[in-house]
Amino acid sequence: MTRSLEPMLDFFLREKGELVHINCVKQLALIRDTTITIQMTDEKIIRAATPLHTGDSVDYRDERYLITSQVDQNEQSCRGRMKKCNQRLSINWNGEVKWFDAVGEARTFSTETGKVISMPEGxxxxxxxxxxxxxNIALNQRFYMTHQPFKIVGIDRIMNGIIQLSCILDSINTANDDVEHNIADRxxxxxxxxxxxxIHQGTLAHVLLNETLSLKVTATDNGDEIANPLITYTSSDPSVISVDQQGQIMGIALGQASITAKLTYHPTVLSTIEMRVIEAGTHIYSIAIVGNPMLKTGQSASYVSHIYDHEVEVFDQSVEWSLRNQDDSIPTKGSMTASTGNSVTVKAGSSGGGNNKVLVLTAILVSDPSITIEKSISLKNLF
Structure with a gap:
C-alpha cells in the first residue's frame, strides 16, 4: 500500500476497510500482513484516516493488538505496525491487582544488524x-505468564506510548503466589x-416411607461457620428419595439413594450421605455429638454422643470414637486422652502448625457401624 493511494483513501476504506476498535472506539481501517515476519508474534500493518499513536490498542477480528512502531502520519492517513497481544499479565501492588494485555517475546529484532536475536534462556x-x-511498575516486581514467574530487571520508556520490560525467570513462591490464576503475591x-x-447425620441415615427428614448441614470457611450458606441438593434417585433446596428429604419408595449437598458457588465443596427408606417399626438410629467446636493449643474438652431411635434418645446403645485431621494429613493435631462409655476427651496438640487446622471427631454406632456422625473441631493458637 503506497502513498499513491492517498487520494483514494476514503474509497478504499469504504470498500476494503474493516471495522476495528482503536482504544475501544469503533473505526474503519485497512489491515494487511507485514511482508516479512520478524517476530514470534503476529504482526500487521494498520492504516486509518483517524489519528494513530504508538501504544494504541487495536481490537481486530476478536484479537487485541498493540501499535509498537512509530506512526507514519500525513494529511490523509496514519500508518503503523501492530503486534498481537499474546499474553495477559497481572501486576500486584500491595493487594491491588491490575491486568495488562501484553506482547511477550523470547527473541527480538536488532535495528543495528537487521537480524533476529534470541535472548538468553529464561x-x-x-x-x-x-x-x-x-x-507504578518498578524494578524487581514479579508477575506470572503461563504459570511461570518472572521478575522485572529493566524498564525502557524511550518510545512514547510503550513501556518495555526486560524480565528474567524467577522462582515460585508457593506460600504467596496464586499460580493457577497467574497472580504473584496474591x-x-x-x-x-x-x-x-x-452433613451432621453422618454418612448413612434413614427416613420412613412417605415421611420427611431435614438434613442438618454446616458450611465452614477456614474452620469458621458460614451464616446462611447457599447449598444445592441433589438425589441420585428421585424416584426413591426426593430432596428440595432446603435439604428436606422425603421417602418415596423402599430403597436407598445418595443425597449430595454442594456449596452453590463452590460446587467442588460437597458432602454426600446415603439415605435408606424403611417402613415403620424399623429402628432408625442417629447420633449427635455435643461439645466445644473450637480448641486452643494444648486445651482439652469433653464430647458426648447422644443416640436416638426415631429421634427419641435411647441409652442401650454405644459408640466407638476416632480422631483425624480434616485434610487427612499426618500427624493428627490432637489426641483422645480418655474415653468412658459415650463420652470422650479430646486434647489439641501443643506443637506449632495447628492454627486454623480442623480436627474431625467421629462416633460409630457399635451395633450398626453404618451409622456414624462427625464433628468438626477448629484449632486456634492461644494468642
Whole structure:
C-alpha cells in the first residue's frame, strides 16, 4: 500500500476497510500482513484516516493488538505496525491487582544488524501500553505468564506510548503466589479460603416411607461457620428419595439413594450421605455429638454422643470414637486422652502448625457401624 493511494483513501476504506476498535472506539481501517515476519508474534500493518499513536490498542477480528512502531502520519492517513497481544499479565501492588494485555517475546529484532536475536534462556521482553497504571511498575516486581514467574530487571520508556520490560525467570513462591490464576503475591494480601461442608447425620441415615427428614448441614470457611450458606441438593434417585433446596428429604419408595449437598458457588465443596427408606417399626438410629467446636493449643474438652431411635434418645446403645485431621494429613493435631462409655476427651496438640487446622471427631454406632456422625473441631493458637 503506497502513498499513491492517498487520494483514494476514503474509497478504499469504504470498500476494503474493516471495522476495528482503536482504544475501544469503533473505526474503519485497512489491515494487511507485514511482508516479512520478524517476530514470534503476529504482526500487521494498520492504516486509518483517524489519528494513530504508538501504544494504541487495536481490537481486530476478536484479537487485541498493540501499535509498537512509530506512526507514519500525513494529511490523509496514519500508518503503523501492530503486534498481537499474546499474553495477559497481572501486576500486584500491595493487594491491588491490575491486568495488562501484553506482547511477550523470547527473541527480538536488532535495528543495528537487521537480524533476529534470541535472548538468553529464561529471559523475555514484554511490551505494554504506557497508560495511567504503568508508571507504578518498578524494578524487581514479579508477575506470572503461563504459570511461570518472572521478575522485572529493566524498564525502557524511550518510545512514547510503550513501556518495555526486560524480565528474567524467577522462582515460585508457593506460600504467596496464586499460580493457577497467574497472580504473584496474591495470598500475601488476601485470605486463602478453605471451604468445607458437613452433613451432621453422618454418612448413612434413614427416613420412613412417605415421611420427611431435614438434613442438618454446616458450611465452614477456614474452620469458621458460614451464616446462611447457599447449598444445592441433589438425589441420585428421585424416584426413591426426593430432596428440595432446603435439604428436606422425603421417602418415596423402599430403597436407598445418595443425597449430595454442594456449596452453590463452590460446587467442588460437597458432602454426600446415603439415605435408606424403611417402613415403620424399623429402628432408625442417629447420633449427635455435643461439645466445644473450637480448641486452643494444648486445651482439652469433653464430647458426648447422644443416640436416638426415631429421634427419641435411647441409652442401650454405644459408640466407638476416632480422631483425624480434616485434610487427612499426618500427624493428627490432637489426641483422645480418655474415653468412658459415650463420652470422650479430646486434647489439641501443643506443637506449632495447628492454627486454623480442623480436627474431625467421629462416633460409630457399635451395633450398626453404618451409622456414624462427625464433628468438626477448629484449632486456634492461644494468642
Amino acid at each position: 529471559n523475555i521482553l514484554v511490551r505494554l501500553q504506557d497508560n495511567a497504571d504503568t508508571p 495470598w500475601k494480601y488476601e485470605i486463602t479460603h478453605t471451604y468445607a461442608l458437613h
